[in-house]
Amino acid sequence: MYIPDALDPIAAMTENLPDVLLDRHEFRGEITLIVAPANVVTAVRFLETTKGLVYNYLSDISAVDYFDLKLGYGDYGARPERFAVSYHLFSMLYGRRIRVKTYVNEDSPIVPTMTGVWAAANWLEREIFDMMGIRFEGHQNMRRVLMPEDWEGNPHRRDYPLGYETVMFSFNVDDINKHKPYAEE
Amino acid sequence: MATMATKGPNLSLDIPVETEQALGQKQTWEGSLEELRGLVSDRALTGETMLLNLGPHHPSTHGVLRLLLELDGEEIITCLPDVGYLHTGIEKNIESKSYEKAVTLTDRIDYLAPMSNNAVFCMAIEKLGDIDVPERAQVIRVICLELTRLNSHLVWLGTHALDLGAMSVFLYCFREREMILDMFEMLSGQRMMGSYMRPGGLWRDLTPDFLPALEKFMDYFPRKVDDYEKLLTNNPIWRDRTEGIGVVEPDEAIALGLSGPTLRGSGVNFDIRKANPYLGYENYEFDVPLGEHGDVYDRFYIRILEMRQSVRIINQAIKRLPQASGSFRTENRKFTPPPRAELGRSMEAVIHHFKLWTEGFSLPDDEVYVAIESPRGEVGCYLHGTGGNKARRVHFKTPSFMHISALGKMSQGHMIADLVAIVGSIDCVLGDSDR
Numbered sequence: 001m002y003i004p005d006a007l008d009p010i011a012a013m014t015e016n017l018p019d020v021l022l023d024r025h026e027f028r029g030e031i032t033l034i035v036a037p038a039n040v041v042t043a044v045r046f047l048e049t050t051k052g053l054v055y056n057y058l059s060d061i062s063a064v065d066y067f068d069l070k071l072g073y074g075d076y077g078a079r080p081e082r083f084a085v086s087y088h089l090f091s092m093l094y095g096r097r098i099r100v101k102t103y104v105n106e107d108s109p110i111v112p113t114m115t116g117v118w119a120a121a122n123w124l125e126r127e128i129f130d131m132m133g134i135r136f137e138g139h140q141n142m143r144r145v146l147m148p149e150d151w152e153g154n155p156h157r158r159d160y161p162l163g164y165e166t167v168m169f170s171f172n173v174d175d176i177n178k179h180k181p182y183a184e185e
Numbered sequence: 186m187a188t189m190a191t192k193g194p195n196l197s198l199d200i201p202v203e204t205e206q207a208l209g210q211k212q213t214w215e216g217s218l219e220e221l222r223g224l225v226s227d228r229a230l231t232g233e234t235m236l237l238n239l240g241p242h243h244p245s246t247h248g249v250l251r252l253l254l255e256l257d258g259e260e261i262i263t264c265l266p267d268v269g270y271l272h273t274g275i276e277k278n279i280e281s282k283s284y285e286k287a288v289t290l291t292d293r294i295d296y297l298a299p300m301s302n303n304a305v306f307c308m309a310i311e312k313l314g315d316i317d318v319p320e321r322a323q324v325i326r327v328i329c330l331e332l333t334r335l336n337s338h339l340v341w342l343g344t345h346a347l348d349l350g351a352m353s354v355f356l357y358c359f360r361e362r363e364m365i366l367d368m369f370e371m372l373s374g375q376r377m378m379g380s381y382m383r384p385g386g387l388w389r390d391l392t393p394d395f396l397p398a399l400e401k402f403m404d405y406f407p408r409k410v411d412d413y414e415k416l417l418t419n420n421p422i423w424r425d426r427t428e429g430i431g432v433v434e435p436d437e438a439i440a441l442g443l444s445g446p447t448l449r450g451s452g453v454n455f456d457i458r459k460a461n462p463y464l465g466y467e468n469y470e471f472d473v474p475l476g477e478h479g480d481v482y483d484r485f486y487i488r489i490l491e492m493r494q495s496v497r498i499i500n501q502a503i504k505r506l507p508q509a510s511g512s513f514r515t516e517n518r519k520f521t522p523p524p525r526a527e528l529g530r531s532m533e534a535v536i537h538h539f540k541l542w543t544e545g546f547s548l549p550d551d552e553v554y555v556a557i558e559s560p561r562g563e564v565g566c567y568l569h570g571t572g573g574n575k576a577r578r579v580h581f582k583t584p585s586f587m588h589i590s591a592l593g594k595m596s597q598g599h600m601i602a603d604l605v606a607i608v609g610s611i612d613c614v615l616g617d618s619d620r
Binding site for chain 1 (some may be wrong): 223224238269274276277278281313315318371440441442453454455460461491541551552553554556563565567569577578580586587589590591594601619620
């Protein structure tokens with residue numbers, strides 16, 4: 001069987017989709033391609049269908065919240081936005097992994113859905129919607145999957161306390177008071 | 186009640202009042218059919234087909250899995266899996282613990298294969314912190330992981346056969362599983378939730394009674410697999426119940442994100458131990474069994490063959506153990522505590538000991554993804570550090586979650602009795618799915 005030579009994913013992306021690839025990052029041998037939320041599907045489709053890349057298996061979709069209690073809202077250090085969604089793809093042909101990452105805005109956390117490429121994205125995206133409150137546009141069934149349907153809040157956000165109350169400081173007092181249930185007079 | 190029919194926009198079909206009442210509003214299910222519009226067929230809205238709740242407390246759902254079935258007679262039109270009843274917030278909990286302390290939580294994710302979760306979490310930490318693991322620790326880890334595979338497959342085989350009416354297989358499987366759990370107790374002091382694997386290696390070295398027990402078991406076990414095969418493999422009732430049921434095509438299986446024996450049953454050659462070797466799996470000789478038809482029987486037979494391959498791997502690992510270099514954990518004192526005897530002699534050891542047990546170790550503010558082949562399939566750990574001693578985010582990609590999400594597709598058009606076979610064949614563990 002003829003198998004085309006493996007391509008360097010970064011070089012292939014810069015050559016074919018220069019506008020899509022915003023940045024790249026290599027750490028411990030793992031390649032991360034950073035793209036804008038609007039281009040996620042384009043980038044992933046390219047990685048899936050191009051000869052020499054064929055990242056044909058969706059391993060995982062994970063989301064991370066860069067909120068830090070010490071820095072407060074609006075300051076996410078080196079990161080441009082508060083949230084990031086990472087797509088972990090695997091190429092069964094070449095036995096290697098890649099991560100496509102997109103930073104998501106805090107005020108309108110919306111990313112296009114990946115269910116059109118892999119049906120596997122269905123529940124993974126629902127889990128992120130449930131836990132991080134990031135919506136996936138175009139998803140057919142955007143409902144909670146792990147938490148009860150009437151649950152309030154998104155447990156995996158970093159400002160969601162773990163069974164105790166967040167300590168009030170002057171920087172977060174307004175935000176806490178917005179959600180804190182006080183006894184009615 | 187009558188207002189139900191006019192609620193919501195663009196109603197093409199009216200839900201008869203009797204159907205709403207038959208659902209027993211406020212009695213068994215506090216919801217309305219409106220919530221299911223689009224998820225079930227329109228015939229369910231008019232009451233032509235029946236909606237039936239299977240689970241969450243049903244013996245054949247292997248835990249607290251709820252399936253909302255739409256039935257036409259006994260035929261399944263739609264199957265909507267509902268998970269989350271066993272959600273324990275393990276990922277959130279790990280964010281508040283230092284890395285070493287979080288290992289104990291990972292046991293509880295997949296309680297039938299705790300060592301696999303230990304391993305994937307420790308390997309993610311080791312990758313993020315660039316910690317080396319000595320060869321001896323790696324070989325012992327391989328032994329433990331393959332024993333875990335046997336342990337998990339035995340529970341799967343027993344319960345799967347029990348679901349389909351073969352009672353005795355269950356008793357035999359649990360007899361052998363008990364021996365594996367006894368060996369885990371020798372290693373870690375605990376039968377199931379051992380937390381034996383730690384970042385940088387293992388909790389302690391093999392105990393003197395472990396290897397003799399393992400060798401004895403390796404001698405005894407293959408004959409027992411023959412026994413299971415005699416009971417099931419060519420049993421006409423078993424074949425009738427499983428052949429041609431729950432067929433998944435290879436491309437569909439990849440798109441659905443299936444992994445492990447469930448994916449290989451469809452003939453897709455994807456085993457992470459071969460495709461992306463870890464812990465030195467490239468040095469062991471073993472085969473990856475593949476199915477042809479993608480039905481329940483193939484998934485069953487692959488797991489039987491996998492048990493034989495695991496025995497093969499363990500036997501090679503036992504031979505490899507005396508030559509394996511290094512200790513049972515890394516000598517890097519920034520990540521593993523010094524031996525107790527050193528504390529009396531070395532000030533540095535005291536400092537390391539104090540730092541590790543008060544603060545723990547710190548890992549960089551970056552991300553890694555590590556995946557290994559658990560008994561159920563690809564279990565992945567996405568770990569994002571903060572630069573401090575706690576994780577910013579840890580996410581486990583678990584095979585059961587993916588398999589249950591595919592259940593709807595797999596069971597369409599089958600009978601209820603076949604659904605029980607399909608649920609058994611994907612080998613789901615609800616703790617694994619809900620985390």
